[in-house]
Amino acid sequence: MEKTNVEKLYEWLNEAVMTINMHEDAPYLDNLAMAINVLFYHDTQNLNNDIVKKKLQTALENIQLEQYDKMEKSKAVQLAILTGMKQSTQQQHMMTPETVSLLTGYLASKLMAGHEKIRIFDPVSGTGSLLCTVIDQLQNPVEAYASEVDPTLIQLANGSANLLEKEIEFFHQDSLRPLLLDPVDLVVADLPVGYYPDDVTAAAYHLKSDEGHSYSHHLLIEQSINYVKEAGYLIFVIPNFLFDSDQADKLRGYLLEHAHIIGLLQLPETAFKSKNNAKSILILQKKSEKSKEPKQPLLVNLPSFKNARAMEDIMNQINTWFTGFKQN
Structure with missing residues (x-):
């Protein structure tokens, strides 16, 4: 064969x-x-x-x-x-499942419809697979930026981007430190979960912990909002427990002040190794004078990606929601 x-x-x-x-x-x-x-x-x-x-x-x-x-x-x-x-035994050496990347790209294309040129940034790009997949689904010209602290992952991301003919500017650094980056239209990120060891850097953030180390995934949400334009969008792959943790109240308060929650899509548990690893996709919009809360956020429990008919029904419902959202 x-x-x-x-x-x-x-x-x-x-x-x-x-x-x-x-x-x-x-x-x-x-x-x-x-x-x-x-x-x-x-x-x-x-x-x-x-x-x-x-x-x-x-x-x-x-x-x-x-x-x-x-x-x-x-x-x-x-x-x-x-x-x-x-x-590999390193926890950060994990790749976003392709189906999740494709769904993120689809959502990005809906949010960016009508933009003449798109500036996109992934602050935790890893191997670059999520960012490259999202870029593929955007119909408009793209300026892409990515940051990654792990030297192995950024080498893989840069090499992969070359092979796939993607123009991406990479920053090899800790994304929670200041970036030489002008505000972007869209942030996409599969947030790594854990504690951030640099308490001095964390002290500059609203979402720093009152005691002990801060959550890196909380700080990355705040940093991403810092680097997105007024009324710009953010799409995060998040752990399902994000709003149930001991620091969730502070996170909710921060988001209430600085962002609109556009949608939350719970991914099927079958897409992950275990229930404990299950994730969702959170869509935010940075608040501005012209932005406003959606009349009804996009709230979806996705079926198994293998259930083609159920997925088709859900995608039709999502398309209908976006039509209404864009008309507001």
Whole structure:
């Protein structure tokens, strides 16, 4: 049975990683970033080992990148990243499920309809899969920005963006520190959950904890609102317990003052490994003199993504809601 282009490209990347791994004592994901760069630049000069250089130069002769379309490249890279993440013990080395990214992109396209040019920012871009998927669904010209503190993830994101022909400006930094970024039209983020260890930086935020470490996901919501334009939109993938935690009252108060809650879509538990990992999508709009609360927020409990008929019904209802929302 003939292999698909996705399988062929994934196998090339995986074998390149294995080749590098034989001579470089580094994790799979670090070597994958190296392999992606070799493939994109069609060059092995940045490699230190002559044996690896020779093997990968031979491997490059057996692949023509122009034969693969963007979707095939995207899926192959995602498969390779998932292979590496199975071997990783780091919690932040997780990727947003593709179905969740596609839904986020659909919501972004509805919110950004009518914009001539869109400035978009992901403050916790990880491997860049969420941002790239959202960009694909926006019909308008896009200026994209992303920030990521993890050196391995930002290398993967930059390499993937090159392969997928996406122009994204990356900031390698802690997104809770000041950014050299003008306000954007849209923020998208799959929020990492946990405590933020830098109490000095956290002290500048309204959502800092009164005692002990602050929640990084709360601070990231506040920072995102800081960097979005007046009446701009924010789409967050959030843990289902976001508004049930011990600091939830402060978060609710902050959002009431600074943002409109446009919608909350609870994702199906089947999209995640366990009920404890289940998430939702929160849509906010930064308050301005011209903005106003929606008459009825978009509140949805999504069925299983595998239930095509139920999903079609829900999407029709969401489309109808957006028609009314845009007419307000």
